[in-house]
Amino acid sequence: xxxxxxxxxxxxxxxxxxxxxxxxxxxxxxxxxxxxxxxxxxxxxxxxxxxxxxxxxxxxxxxxxxxxxxxxxxxxxxxxxxxxxxxxxxxxxxxxxxxxxxxxxxxxxxxxxxxxxxxxxxxxxxxxxxxxxxxxxxxxxxxxxxxxxxxxxxxxxxxxxxxxxxxxxxxx
Amino acid sequence: xxxxxxxxxxxxxxxxxxxxxxxxxxxxxxxxxxxxxxxxxxxxxxxxxxxxxxxxxxxxxxxxxxxxxxxxxxxxxxxxxxxxxxxxxxxxxxxxxxxxxxxxxxxxxxxxxxxxxxxxxxxxxxxxxxxxxxxxxxxxxxxxxxxxxxxxxxxxxxxxxxxxxxxxxxxxxxxxxxxxxxxxxxxxxxxxxxxxxxxxxxxxxxxxxxxxxxxxxxxxxxxxxxxxxxxxxxxxxxxxxxxxxxxxxxxxxxxxxxxxxxxxxxxxxxxxxxxxxxxxxxxxxxxxxxxxxxxxxxxxxxxxxxxxxxxxxxxxxxxxxxxxxxxxxxxxxxxxxxxxxxxxxxxxxxxxxxxxxxxxxxxxxxxxxxxxxxxxxxxxxxxxxxxxxxxxxxxxxxxxxxxxxxxxxxxxxxxxxxxxxxxxxxxxxxxxxxxxxxxxxxxxxxxxxxxxxxxxxxxxxxxxxxxxxxxxxxxxxxxxxxxxxxxxxxxxxxxxxxxxxxxxxxxxxxxxxxxxxxxxxxxxxxxxxxxxxxxxxxxxxxxxxxxxxxxxx
Numbered sequence: 001x002x003x004x005x006x007x008x009x010x011x012x013x014x015x016x017x018x019x020x021x022x023x024x025x026x027x028x029x030x031x032x033x034x035x036x037x038x039x040x041x042x043x044x045x046x047x048x049x050x051x052x053x054x055x056x057x058x059x060x061x062x063x064x065x066x067x068x069x070x071x072x073x074x075x076x077x078x079x080x081x082x083x084x085x086x087x088x089x090x091x092x093x094x095x096x097x098x099x100x101x102x103x104x105x106x107x108x109x110x111x112x113x114x115x116x117x118x119x120x121x122x123x124x125x126x127x128x129x130x131x132x133x134x135x136x137x138x139x140x141x142x143x144x145x146x147x148x149x150x151x152x153x154x155x156x157x158x159x160x161x162x163x164x165x166x167x168x169x170x171x172x
Numbered sequence: 173x174x175x176x177x178x179x180x181x182x183x184x185x186x187x188x189x190x191x192x193x194x195x196x197x198x199x200x201x202x203x204x205x206x207x208x209x210x211x212x213x214x215x216x217x218x219x220x221x222x223x224x225x226x227x228x229x230x231x232x233x234x235x236x237x238x239x240x241x242x243x244x245x246x247x248x249x250x251x252x253x254x255x256x257x258x259x260x261x262x263x264x265x266x267x268x269x270x271x272x273x274x275x276x277x278x279x280x281x282x283x284x285x286x287x288x289x290x291x292x293x294x295x296x297x298x299x300x301x302x303x304x305x306x307x308x309x310x311x312x313x314x315x316x317x318x319x320x321x322x323x324x325x326x327x328x329x330x331x332x333x334x335x336x337x338x339x340x341x342x343x344x345x346x347x348x349x350x351x352x353x354x355x356x357x358x359x360x361x362x363x364x365x366x367x368x369x370x371x372x373x374x375x376x377x378x379x380x381x382x383x384x385x386x387x388x389x390x391x392x393x394x395x396x397x398x399x400x401x402x403x404x405x406x407x408x409x410x411x412x413x414x415x416x417x418x419x420x421x422x423x424x425x426x427x428x429x430x431x432x433x434x435x436x437x438x439x440x441x442x443x444x445x446x447x448x449x450x451x452x453x454x455x456x457x458x459x460x461x462x463x464x465x466x467x468x469x470x471x472x473x474x475x476x477x478x479x480x481x482x483x484x485x486x487x488x489x490x491x492x493x494x495x496x497x498x499x500x501x502x503x504x505x506x507x508x509x510x511x512x513x514x515x516x517x518x519x520x521x522x523x524x525x526x527x528x529x530x531x532x533x534x535x536x537x538x539x540x541x542x543x544x545x546x547x548x549x550x551x552x553x554x555x556x557x558x559x560x561x562x563x564x565x566x567x568x569x570x571x572x573x574x575x576x577x578x579x580x581x582x583x584x585x586x587x588x589x590x591x592x593x594x595x596x597x598x599x600x601x602x603x604x605x606x607x608x609x610x611x612x613x614x615x616x617x618x619x620x621x622x623x624x625x626x627x628x629x630x631x632x633x634x635x636x637x638x639x640x641x642x643x644x645x646x647x648x649x650x651x652x653x654x655x656x657x658x659x660x661x662x663x664x665x666x667x668x669x670x671x672x673x674x675x676x677x678x679x680x681x682x683x684x685x686x687x688x689x690x691x692x693x694x695x696x697x698x699x700x701x702x703x704x705x706x707x708x709x710x711x712x713x714x715x716x717x718x719x720x721x722x723x724x725x
Contacts, residue, residue: 017295017303020292024296025296028296058478058482062475062478062479065474065475065477066475068474069299070300071299071320072300
């Protein structure tokens with residue numbers, strides 16, 4: 001079986017040590033993790049993680065079950081690609097010269113990015129999108145010279161009214 | 173009423189039904205020990221020689237009694253000394269609560285004296301752990317810890333309490349004992365499907381594990397065997413679930429199992445796996461394990477399903493409840509041909525036993541068993557003697573065979589025997605150990621003597637680390653690298669020095685004499701039994717090989 005990438009939405013208690021519990025589980029059980037993103041939710045008692053992991057079907061099943069065993073984990077779901085909005089975030093600082101400045105700005109617009117910092121020698125660009133789009137922009141930027149870059153792991157939510165916590169009824 | 177954090181710990185322990193704790197005092201738990209002193213009429217504290225011994229004792233206590241074992245240790249080395257014991261409990265699913273002190277919360281993270289990151293260290297070997305930084309949370313944390321330790325698949329939970337939190341005061345109101353969460357009921361459809369698969373089988377084999385002991389379902393396993401006319405094999409953790417006398421009981425399967433048990437396991441067309449996790453030591457080659465047989469897997473832990481062995485059908489629920497549901501639906505089955513085959517394998521097995529006048533380990537175990545009754549607690553250490561004990565001990569009562577299954581902890585035995593003996597109300601306890609394992613934690617002999625426990629320690633003394641040596645013999649061209657002990661240790665004198673009584677035996681008659689004397693004592697005794705260093709544990713399935721590669725001689 002081939003290793004496939006998949007996206008996990010994980011709802012966890014929001015207190016100290018939870019991140020190391022989750023990342024520790026991945027390392028001690030020999031699972032591969034591509035990215036992990038965590039932030040507090042609308043309910044401050046919970047944080048939500050988006051984890052991009054990799055593995056065959058057995059590994060995928062085990063990751064979900066092992067995560068579910070942790071006391072701090074409230075809900076784990078594999079988010080199906082077709083039903084999921086997935087976004088990554090990129091901040092990238094590019095070398096600029098007088099001659100290249102306008103063509104870079106033009107392509108930032110094509111990528112629906114934003115210039116967030118600017119001076120004579122460099123330009124910092126913010127881009128949001130799926131992984132492939134960010135990769136494409138990074139390839140483009142490397143032609144001019146990347147001074148530094150910073151890329152956040154993916155964030156993902158279900159499309160439609162459904163939610164990980166499953167209590168969308170409370171809005172009715 | 174406002175009471176201190178240390179008082180809250182003791183009050184909640186009492187409230188949760190704990191009357192015995194094991195531990196070792198130190199700087200960061202002085203306040204807790206001060207409260208223990210005041211409540212010594214309510215909680216009995218057993219002082220061990222080393223924190224590791226205390227952790228194994230709490231583990232043994234929990235295994236025997238079914239209650240949560242509690243251990244207390246100080247910060248730093250106290251906590252790190254618990255680590256092996258906690259890991260051991262984690263791998264064998266023992267309910268345990270470990271309470272450690274830590275430095276004042278203002279000193280945390282400053283490499284203070286006797287400070288370690290206890291929760292960080294124990295995170296991968298506990299079901300859950302806590303560091304309590306606010307005294308108002310302490311009582312609920314202790315309660316929740318008990319709850320987690322005994323719910324679902326049991327396991328250890330650690331609570332780290334900085335010293336200043338032990339000294340702070342807050343309101344406390346007792347609550348009733350926390351009942352573990354109701355164990356999961358089996359799905360009706362899944363039960364029907366399992367019944368169908370079982371009734372289709374011509375050569376079923378029941379594979380019984382530690383989950384059966386924990387769930388108290390030994391009787392149901394026996395009924396299942398009767399009903400479907402199928403033999404029962406065991407993982408080491410499951411051995412005590414069914415009495416040895418039961419005619420369907422084939423004993424242990426796996427790497428060093430009994431011949432008939434391994435062979436039937438290999439020949440079966442259906443393996444009904446109950447409360448087992450298919451350890452690599454139990455299955456051998458995983459690909460070949462399911463070549464002939466389908467597997468129906470019953471386990472309370474959903475993560476065990478399809479973790480090591482893919483089952484054709486599984487029921488994720490409490491073992492006892494599932495077996496009861498199955499027994500409600502299963503028709504009586506008859507498999508005379510299969511059972512005859514199994515019987516023939518048993519007859520073949522007896523032909524493998526030596527009768528050359530040497531003191532064979534099997535004879536030692538059987539001789540010791542003659543001196544014991546159904547109430548005895550048996551503990552083992554880890555190594556060859558552990559396999560011999562697992563193979564030949566007469567099992568009579570669930571929860572009375574204590575052995576380190578998952579972690580394979582040499583040095584487990586002394587602590588476990590002490591905790592087991594106390595957990596069973598001070599009954600006669602036998603520890604089978606080796607000269608290697610006993611050497612690791614023999615300091616706990618002091619604990620057994622201080623507490624006047626009726627413990628008989630049987631040392632299989634071959635002067636070598638026998639199990640490792642056996643592997644060196646078979647797989648490392650007899651390069652006996654560091655396994656020949658060649659020590660001058662005199663275990664009879666050791667026993668004497670610790671205030672116990674020591675005996676030596678080198679043949680069956682002197683063993684009989686020693687046992688007669690040892691079993692007439694009410695306090696700890698040690699019998700140093702000399703055996704041949706080239707004695708091997710047989711049968712053996714080489715690591716990673718299939719059951720067809722069984723080595724008999």
